[in-house]
Amino acid sequence: MYTNDLMLRALKGEKLQRPxxxxxxxxxxxxxxxxxxxxxxxxxxxxxxxxxxTEITVMPxxxxxxxxxxxxxxxLVVPQALxxxxxxxxxxxxxxxxxxxxxxxxQTLPKPDVEEKLHYVMxxxxxxxxxxxxxxxxxxxxxxxxxxxxxxxxxxxxKDFSKAKxxxxxxxxxxxKLLQSITGVCIDFLNAQIKAGVAVVQIFDSxxxxxxxxxxxxxxxxxxDQIVKGVKGAPSIVFxxxxxxxxxxxxxxxxxxxxxxxxxNPKWARAQVGDNITLQGNFDPSKLLGQSKDxxxxxxxxxxxxxxxxxxANLGHGILPDVPVHNAKAFVDSVKNYQV
Amino acid sequence: MYTNDLMLRALKGEKLQRPxxxxxxxxxxxxxxxxxxxxxxxxxxxxxxxxxxTEITVMPxxxxxxxxxxxxxxxLVVPQALxxxxxxxxxxxxxxxxxxxxxxxxQTLPKPDVEEKLHYVMxxxxxxxxxxxxxxxxxxxxxxxxxxxxxxxxxxxxKDFSKAKxxxxxxxxxxxKLLQSITGVCIDFLNAQIKAGVAVVQIFDSxxxxxxxxxxxxxxxxxxDQIVKGVKGAPSIVFxxxxxxxxxxxxxxxxxxxxxxxxxNPKWARAQVGDNITLQGNFDPSKLLGQSKDxxxxxxxxxxxxxxxxxxANLGHGILPDVPVHNAKAFVDSVKNYQV
Numbered sequence: 001m002y003t004n005d006l007m008l009r010a011l012k013g014e015k016l017q018r019p020x021x022x023x024x025x026x027x028x029x030x031x032x033x034x035x036x037x038x039x040x041x042x043x044x045x046x047x048x049x050x051x052x053x054t055e056i057t058v059m060p061x062x063x064x065x066x067x068x069x070x071x072x073x074x075x076l077v078v079p080q081a082l083x084x085x086x087x088x089x090x091x092x093x094x095x096x097x098x099x100x101x102x103x104x105x106x107q108t109l110p111k112p113d114v115e116e117k118l119h120y121v122m123x124x125x126x127x128x129x130x131x132x133x134x135x136x137x138x139x140x141x142x143x144x145x146x147x148x149x150x151x152x153x154x155x156x157x158x159k160d161f162s163k164a165k166x167x168x169x170x171x172x173x174x175x176x177k178l179l180q181s182i183t184g185v186c187i188d189f190l191n192a193q194i195k196a197g198v199a200v201v202q203i204f205d206s207x208x209x210x211x212x213x214x215x216x217x218x219x220x221x222x223x224x225d226q227i228v229k230g231v232k233g234a235p236s237i238v239f240x241x242x243x244x245x246x247x248x249x250x251x252x253x254x255x256x257x258x259x260x261x262x263x264x265n266p267k268w269a270r271a272q273v274g275d276n277i278t279l280q281g282n283f284d285p286s287k288l289l290g291q292s293k294d295x296x297x298x299x300x301x302x303x304x305x306x307x308x309x310x311x312x313a314n315l316g317h318g319i320l321p322d323v324p325v326h327n328a329k330a331f332v333d334s335v336k337n338y339q340v
Numbered sequence: 341m342y343t344n345d346l347m348l349r350a351l352k353g354e355k356l357q358r359p360x361x362x363x364x365x366x367x368x369x370x371x372x373x374x375x376x377x378x379x380x381x382x383x384x385x386x387x388x389x390x391x392x393x394t395e396i397t398v399m400p401x402x403x404x405x406x407x408x409x410x411x412x413x414x415x416l417v418v419p420q421a422l423x424x425x426x427x428x429x430x431x432x433x434x435x436x437x438x439x440x441x442x443x444x445x446x447q448t449l450p451k452p453d454v455e456e457k458l459h460y461v462m463x464x465x466x467x468x469x470x471x472x473x474x475x476x477x478x479x480x481x482x483x484x485x486x487x488x489x490x491x492x493x494x495x496x497x498x499k500d501f502s503k504a505k506x507x508x509x510x511x512x513x514x515x516x517k518l519l520q521s522i523t524g525v526c527i528d529f530l531n532a533q534i535k536a537g538v539a540v541v542q543i544f545d546s547x548x549x550x551x552x553x554x555x556x557x558x559x560x561x562x563x564x565d566q567i568v569k570g571v572k573g574a575p576s577i578v579f580x581x582x583x584x585x586x587x588x589x590x591x592x593x594x595x596x597x598x599x600x601x602x603x604x605n606p607k608w609a610r611a612q613v614g615d616n617i618t619l620q621g622n623f624d625p626s627k628l629l630g631q632s633k634d635x636x637x638x639x640x641x642x643x644x645x646x647x648x649x650x651x652x653a654n655l656g657h658g659i660l661p662d663v664p665v666h667n668a669k670a671f672v673d674s675v676k677n678y679q680v
Contacts, residue, residue, distance in 0.1 A: 159499065162626045162660050169630030212602040212624050212656075244584060245603055262552045263585055284552050286502045290509025316552075320502050 004136045007068040008199060010312045011235040011256045011278050019303060019311045020067035021335035022139070023328065024239070024259075025318030026060040027072045030328060033059055043088040047073050053124035054131050061136055063325075064332050068136050068200070071128065071193075073121055075143030075204060078185055079152050081117040082109045092156070099155030099163075103171050106178040114189045121189075122196040129197035140198030142190055142227070144205035144240070145182040146220035149175070152182075161210055168219055175219065183223040187230035194234045202237040202259070203227055209242015216246050221253075228253040237280055241317060247272040262316030266305040279306060282316035283331065288323040292330040299334035308340055344476045347408040348539060350652045351575040351596045351618050359643060359651045360407035361675035362479070363668065364579070364599075365658030366400040367412045370668060373399055383428040387413050393464035394471050401476055403665075404672050408476050408540070411468065411533075413461055415483030415544060418525055419492050421457040422449050432496070439495030439503075443511050446518040454529045461529075462536040469537035480538030482530055482567070484545035484580070485522040486560035489515070492522075501550055508559055515559065523563040527570035534574045542577040542599070543567055549582015556586050561593075568593040577620055581657060587612045602656030606645035619646060622656035623671065628663040632670040639674035648680055 002008070006020035028034060034056055037046060046052050056072040076086045076094050087095045100106050115122065128138055143151075151157075153164040168175040190201045208220045220240075228236050238250050239259025250258055251273035260269055260281035269279055283302055287295060303313060313335040319328060342348065346360035368374060374396055377386060386392050396412040416426045416434055427435045440446050455462065468478055482488075491497075493504040508515040530541045548560045560580070568576050578590050579599025590598055591613035600609055600621035609619055623642055627635060643653060653675040659668060 160626065160660070162629060162662070165624075165626035166629035169627055169634060209603065213605055215624070242582075242603070245605065245608075263549065263582070265553055265585065268585075284505075284555070286500065286505035287509055289502060289506035294509060320500070322502070 002134050002137055002199075004067055007137050007312065008235070010310065011200065011237075013276065013278065013310045015309050017308065017340065018338040019306070019308050019313045019335060021313040021332050022066040022068040022070065023060070023064075023315050023319050023331070024070075026064065026066055026070065026328075027056045028319060029321035030319055030323040030325060031059055031063065032325070033063070043074075047077070047124075048120045050120060050124040050127045054128045057124070057128045057138070058131055061132065064329055065336070066136070066332055068139055069128065069132060070139040070141065070202070071121070071125060071198065073124070073141070075141070075148060075206075076151060077118055077121060078142060078148055078182065078189060081112045081114055081185060081189070082152075082181070083112070084152060094151060094157060096151060096155045100153050100167075100178060103174040106167075106171070106174040109178065109181050111181065111184060114185060115192050118189060118192070122192055125193055125196035125198055137199035138197060139200045139202055140190060140193035140234075141202040141204060142186045144203050144208065144220060145179045145186060145223035145227075146211070147205050147207045148182050148186075149179055149219075150207045150210075152178070161207055165210065168215070179219065179223050183226050186227050190227065190231050191233070194232070198234060200235050200237065201231055202239060205238065205240035205243065208240040208246070213245045216243065217249065221246060221249055224250065225253040228255045237278075239280070251277050257312065259314065260316065266302065270306075275310065278310040278312060280312040280314050282314070285315045285317050285320050285323075288315075288319065288327045288331060290327075292327060295327055295330045296334045299331055300338065303335065303338050308338070342474050342477055342539075344407055347477050347652065348575070350650065351540065351577075353616065353618065353650050355649050357648065357680065358678040359646070359648050359653045359675060361653040361672050362406040362408040362410065363400070363404075363655050363659050363671070364410075366404065366406055366410065367396045368659060369661035370659055370663040370665060371399055371403065372665070373403070383414075387417070387464075388460045390460060390464040390467045394468045397464070397468045397478070398471055401472065404669055405676065406476070406672055408479055409468065409472060410479040410481065410542070411461070411465060411538065413464070413481070415481070415488060415546075416491060417458055417461060418482060418488055418522065418529060421452045421454055421525060421529070422492075422521070423452070424492060434491060434497060436491060436495045440493050440507075440518060443514040446507075446511070446514040449518065449521050451521065451524060454525060455532050458529060458532070462532055465533055465536035465538055477539035478537060479540045479542055480530060480533035480574075481542040481544060482526045484543050484548065484560060485519045485526060485563035485567075486551070487545050487547045488522050488526075489519055489559075490547045490550075492518070501547055505550065508555070519559065519563050523566050526567050530567065530571050531573070534572070538574060540575050540577065541571055542579060545578065545580035545583065548580040548586070553585045556583065557589065561586060561589055564590065565593045568595045577618075579620070591617050597652065599654065600656060606642065610646075615650065618650040618652060620652040620654050622654070625655045625657050625660050625663075628655075628659065628667045628671060630667075632667060635667060635670045636674045639671055640678065643675065643678050648678070
């Protein structure tokens with residue numbers, strides 16, 4: 001069905017000659033052509049205009065040669081669908097000027113019709129799928145309920161999201177109610193994305209690692225579990241940054257793939273989760289700022305450690321804006337040239 | 341020798357009725373009396389004036405009832421001693437306007453006489469020790485060489501310190517030379533602190549968790565190892581935030597204590613490091629923003645899990661500025677009221 005279906009075959013656990021490779025944030029600021037569009041169009045224009053979103057999504061497939069595309073969008077479209085204002089402020093990141101601050105607010109967010117509220121995402125998916133013309137599969141995504149909750153309560157990025165965590169400790173029932181509302185939207189949204197044409201979905205738990213293991217089981221894991229079980233018609237990957245302590249539990253959700261950050265030793269991870277799940281990751285993004293020859297060497301070593309079955313090569317977090325294009329390409333080419 | 345020597349006895353592994361307790365950043369912004377001094381005196385006045393540093397250091401002993409004092413100072417006095425300018429910018433944190441950016445700079449930093457360059461720290465220690473009058477022991481500290489390197493190369497705080505990491509990947513020999521220079525200063529500085537009267541030293545590897553396990557063994561661990569072995573006359577504690585993957589190796593340095601962040605399960609940590617080292621930590625600092633009754637309950641559970649031998653109760657990172665004083669006190673009192 002796809003000219004290059006390595007990504008899907010890796011998620012099915014097929015034995016491959018070499019793993020597929022893509023990079024988190026691969027359609028982003030390290031690409032000069034992206035920067036040109038960034039100068040001309042605001043963040044929301046870029047994600048809300050299907051032509052622009054498609055152009056950006058396809059860029060790394062054409063220019064870097066990755067084995068999968070991931071839709072250019074943002075996890076904060078879900079809070080927007082929930083009626084919250086989201087601003088994207090250059091140099092500061094996302095700001096939600098009216099964060100959730102009371103029990104009643106947490107309990108009364110309206111349940112949106114995502115097909116209507118986020119129709120532009122589905123339009124972008126349809127156009128991207130058409131443009132990709134079955135060359136490689138397209139990945140859709142959502143933020144995890146916990147990670148979205150962090151932004152919705154804190155109101156902006158933070159190194160500890162202490163306000164969001166304090167809300168949980170002060171009002172645990174209201175926090176769970178809000179997490180549950182977000183979860184419903186995430187499930188609807190991913191299923192709408194699949195209906196529109198994405199072949200894989202990824203759930204980003206970017207801030208799960210701020211929770212201790214017990215809190216993770218209370219405020220993040222159960223909602224990810226619901227999403228994994230609620231997604232129909234496409235394999236899922238969960239990437240929970242900093243959540244080394246919950247790998248077993250995340251694997252037990254039944255997700256097809258588990259993304260790993262670069263602090264996790266591949267063999268240690270495999271021992272945690274067993275052989276029936278595909279692992280994804282985990283090259284340190286900062287290493288793409290080094291020398292090409294070291295990137296090649298370390299990339300080979302990474303694949304040696306993960307093996308070529310049940311494995312998708314990726315970074316351990318998003319690609320950094322100041323990575324030279326030739327180094328991103330060196331990483332991708334190293335995977336593609338891998339010989340068992 | 342001390343009226344309250346629980347801290348020292350915990351580090352020796354003595355069997356205790358209850359663990360000692362102190363809190364990282366206990367002399368800080370959650371204390372109203374500290375805030376009054378902060379309004380009147382700049383950051384550098386507060387750390388360079390022995391009377392002020394002493395007053396701040398002693399505050400949590402008198403007001404919160406902790407079992408140890410930790411000198412009010414900053415890890416960045418070491419880069420200052422190495423001739424670098426450090427500015428403390430309100431709302432932004434530390435800025436080093438002329439960071440290390442070349443191989444030659446990394447290799448040619450002067451070796452300072454710390455007793456002379458940082459005499460004000462030793463003066464503050466002497467006055468604090470006198471003021472404490474053997475009530476509780478005083479803890480001295482340094483930043484780990486890797487953590488100091490991060491600031492010295494990046495020039496400011498960062499969520500990924502990608503510039504500092506890129507320097508390592510681009511110029512590994514120069515990076516190691518700089519790390520070695522910092523290490524020498526750290527050893528001299530801790531020994532000078534001990535000579536001036538601190539009874540325990542702690543090494544803060546705040547940014548070790550940004551390195552993958554192999555890079556940690558290259559760029560952080562060997563230098564911490566040298567410090568632990570080079571410190572004479574006082575027990576040491578290593579707190580390496582986010583370094584769950586290196587606990588065995590950190591314990592193998594021979595340090596007396598190992599600080600843990602709140603993502604680490606106490607029993608898991610104990611299984612990693614064996615019974616002959618004191619563990620310290622690891623209450624989630626955000627939990628002090630919750631309800632006192634929950635703090636008490638969770639604190640009891642934490643001690644149940646760590647046990648009362650070879651254990652020092654603490655937070656898993658610094659206390660947050662917006663913690664109510666009564667909650668900080670609830671935490672400390674919970675430990676003090678612990679009954680086996």
